[in-house]
Amino acid sequence: MKKRLLVTGGAGFLGNHLLRRATQFISAGTLHHTPSISLPGVTFHVCDLQNPEGVQVLLDRVQPDVIIHTACSEQGKGIEGIVPAAGLLALQSVERDIRFIHLSTDQVFDGTSAPYFEASPTNPINPYGDAKAQAEKLICSLNPQATIIRTSLLYDLRTPDRQTTRLIESTQTGELYRLFVDELRCPIWVENFAEVLLEVATKDIPGILHLAGPESLNRWELGMGLLRHFGVTQTLNIQKGTIEESGLFRPKNLTMDSSRSERLLKIPRVSLQEARKMTVSSES
Numbered sequence: 001m002k003k004r005l006l007v008t009g010g011a012g013f014l015g016n017h018l019l020r021r022a023t024q025f026i027s028a029g030t031l032h033h034t035p036s037i038s039l040p041g042v043t044f045h046v047c048d049l050q051n052p053e054g055v056q057v058l059l060d061r062v063q064p065d066v067i068i069h070t071a072c073s074e075q076g077k078g079i080e081g082i083v084p085a086a087g088l089l090a091l092q093s094v095e096r097d098i099r100f101i102h103l104s105t106d107q108v109f110d111g112t113s114a115p116y117f118e119a120s121p122t123n124p125i126n127p128y129g130d131a132k133a134q135a136e137k138l139i140c141s142l143n144p145q146a147t148i149i150r151t152s153l154l155y156d157l158r159t160p161d162r163q164t165t166r167l168i169e170s171t172q173t174g175e176l177y178r179l180f181v182d183e184l185r186c187p188i189w190v191e192n193f194a195e196v197l198l199e200v201a202t203k204d205i206p207g208i209l210h211l212a213g214p215e216s217l218n219r220w221e222l223g224m225g226l227l228r229h230f231g232v233t234q235t236l237n238i239q240k241g242t243i244e245e246s247g248l249f250r251p252k253n254l255t256m257d258s259s260r261s262e263r264l265l266k267i268p269r270v271s272l273q274e275a276r277k278m279t280v281s282s283e284s
């Protein structure tokens with residue numbers, strides 16, 4: 001029998017990708033400010049995940065076997081909801097015996113001592129990373145069976161994601177756009193990530209799991225790869241820069257070690273180049 005999956009943040013970037021591919025489940029998604037959305041075979045429920053009664057009603061209606069909690073990112077007021085929503089869902093998932101998968105970030109680290117393993121000490125240096133680190137601790141204390149997935153930048157190769165859209169737009173506006181060569185991340189293709197996450201949803205993997213892309217790229221390398229993929233010519237206003245010169249306080253090297261997920265999961269994580277090939281061949 002198909003299991004019941006609830007994806008929070010069903011209108012969000014990752015949530016929507018998950019719901020489109022979760023055909024092995026009976027799927028439901030949550031919406032917050034998005035008034036409505038339609039996806040074949042998916043039911044949507046409006047819910048503020050910071051509201052305890054709202055969360056109870058949601059879970060009574062959906063009766064999920066698994067929750068993948070993607071809602072509450074660094075966008076808009078999402079940060080405010082990170083800790084309360086994580087706490088409510090962690091508690092409810094224990095009480096109702098629901099498998100709980102929470103999305104966290106590489107930004108729980110400060111970027112000074114990469115590569116980062118699951119057991120590496122966290123030391124966030126921005127409010128988003130701080131809220132996610134607090135949420136992780138709360139979940140571990142309330143529901144030790146929960147899976148906490150730490151990932152890196154998610155990129156899309158069919159429709160440019162938010163950051164790639166800004167980069168592409170800058171080739172038309174001519175606005176100075178600096179891509180840091182000293183900021184390293186392990187970006188992962190959102191379609192690949194969604195597939196691997198759905199595999200996680202079929203397994204019991206308690207604790208923290210690093211699930212990021214298989215290569216460490218700097219912002220310049222990633223930006224250039226994505227511009228090439230979308231057939232956009234680089235313009236002179238897009239320049240190499242460094243965090244140092246910018247005066248910004250950002251984590252520099254957030255390279256993650258994802259070997260635990262490699263051992264536990266079957267679906268491979270693919271590089272930017274492999275993802276580009278897969279996208280092109282699926283479209284031709």
Ligand SMILES: NC(=O)c1ccc[n+]([C@@H]2O[C@H](COP(=O)([O-])OP(=O)(O)OC[C@H]3O[C@@H](n4cnc5c(N)ncnc54)[C@H](OP(=O)(O)O)[C@@H]3O)[C@@H](O)[C@H]2O)c1
Pocket residue numbers: 008009010011012013014015030031032033034047048049050069070071072073074075077078081085103104105106151152153154155
């Ligand atoms: N995107 C990345 O590169 C990246 C990297 C590392 C980790 N992550 C993590 O992965 C997850 C998914 O990221 P994403 O980029 O897909 O996020 P996103 O596109 O910004 O979507 C987040 C969703 O959260 C919902 N939301 C916000 N506050 C809520 C609340 N109080 N109650 C219910 N729903 C609420 C919003 O719903 P409405 O739109 O309906 O208002 C929104 O659709 C997040 O947890 C993020 O921190 C993302």
